[in-house]
Amino acid sequence: MRLARRTHVLQVERLTPLGLTPAQARALSVLGRCDQPPRMAELAERLGVVPRAVTPIVDALEEAGLVRRRIDPHNRRSTLLELTDEGTAMRTRMYQARVGAAEDLFASLTAEQRQTLLALLEQADAATASHRH
Structure with a gap:
């Protein structure tokens, strides 16, 4: 839980200069992953x-x-939402900010430790995904 909190704090620190709240950043991320422009209710x-x-x-x-x-x-009667070109560019800046936060968080780990951590996280993710289905 401490790691999750620290990750959140680092990401907020990196996103704040971009002028985004965490909720806005999350909405931009979701919109950028949509195949078709969603309605407001679908985004919600x-x-x-x-x-x-x-x-x-x-x-x-x-x-x-x-x-x-x-x-x-x-x-x-429905409104569709789509990213502007600036919105797409902001998603790129957000991604770079998140990568920077992750790099800060794991800077003290060796390359081998990072590989081990990645393997463990992928295994945990796969196990969680199989329980959901």
Whole structure:
């Protein structure tokens, strides 16, 4: 748990200069992984929050020029969300910030220790995934 907390703190420290809250960064990450622009309700579902919680996040991302809303051509009552070019560039900067945080976190480990840790994490992830299915 301490490691998870420390990872979170390091990521927040790296994301803050980018002008993003953790919730905004998470929403950008999710939007960037969508095959098709999602509706607001779909984004809320993927984030695991109620739909009304997404509105202020999307408002802030739109105001920053990272996300645009557009009317769903198949259902004019629905709004689709898509990353702007600046939003895509911000996802790249976020990724670099997260890599930097991980490098800081594991800087004291040798290459061999990092390989061992990676193997253990992959094994734990595989075991967890098999229990979910």
